[in-house]
Amino acid sequence: MRAIYDVIYEVLTAGPESSPILDNEKSVSFDVVYYSLDTGKIRSVVELEKLRNTESKRHSRDLLSFKRNSRLSFQSLSSEASSVFSEDIIINGLPMVTISVSGHALSLSKAIADVLRAHDSILELHIGKTHIRGTDMSHISAALVENYSVRVLDLRLNNIGNEGAAHLVKALTSNKTLxxxxxxxxxxxxxxxNCLADALRTNVGLEDLD
Known part of the structure; x- marks a missing residue:
């Protein structure tokens, strides 16, 4: 997270030639999530905490009722309840982070590429409307060739053009996790x-392209 803030506030921005963005359009957000490699499902930490609390309350009620109406031990049901919850994604999932940046000028995106190379815990990278250009995509695409964690890349509302598409082709022909x-x-x-379509002939990972 600190690395992303460094990118935003310390890297040179696009400057006055870029179209102006109002302060209320600028945003930076992070979300820590658990990601299941087996199912591809994601749950945020907040959601898991709510689930844990709900499960805990439900099992407490079930255990109390069970103790009143059965000769089986409290301990046996407690273990069973625990095993049910242990199947949740928090047990089998990987702790990851999703990053969303909008409105901040992220030109000279070599810094973004450095973050992608340095951290293998980034699951989603949303950098729409951040003044990224075609030349910037050379750095980001090169990093995606080496990255094995990013599942979602959101580049909407950036004028990367055909130059950016050509750079993405190099990433799509090698990257298997996006x-x-x-x-x-x-x-x-x-x-x-047409360039992107050619790359998709060999890409085996991409499921959703807007």
Whole structure:
């Protein structure tokens, strides 16, 4: 998280030639989640805490009723209840982080690439409307070739154009873990789409392309 803040506040921004963005459009958010490699499902820590509390209360009521109406031991049911909850994603999942940045100019995105290379705990990277250009995608795409954690990449509302698409092709032909890619309103025309289509002939991981 600190690395992302360093990117935002210490890396040179796009400067006055970029289209202005109102302060209320700028946002940075993080969410710590647990991700299941087996199912591909995600649950946030907050959701898991709510689930834990709900399960705990339900099992407490069940155990109390069980003690009153059965000769079986309290301990046996307690172990059974525990094993039910142990099947939750928090047991089998990996702790990851999702990152969402909007409105901040992230030009010179070599810094973003450095973050992707340095941290293998980033599950989702949403960097829409951050003034990323086609040349910036050379750094990000190169990092995606080496990255094995990012499942979602959101680049919407960045004018990366066909140059950016060409760089993404290199990532898509090598990366096997990216599942969702959002290229909505990124200035890619028919030529860029053709390049991406060629890359998708060999890509075996991507499931959702906007």
């Amino acid at each position: 599942r969702q890619l959002n290229l909505f309103s990124t200035g890619i025309d028919a030529d860029g789409v």
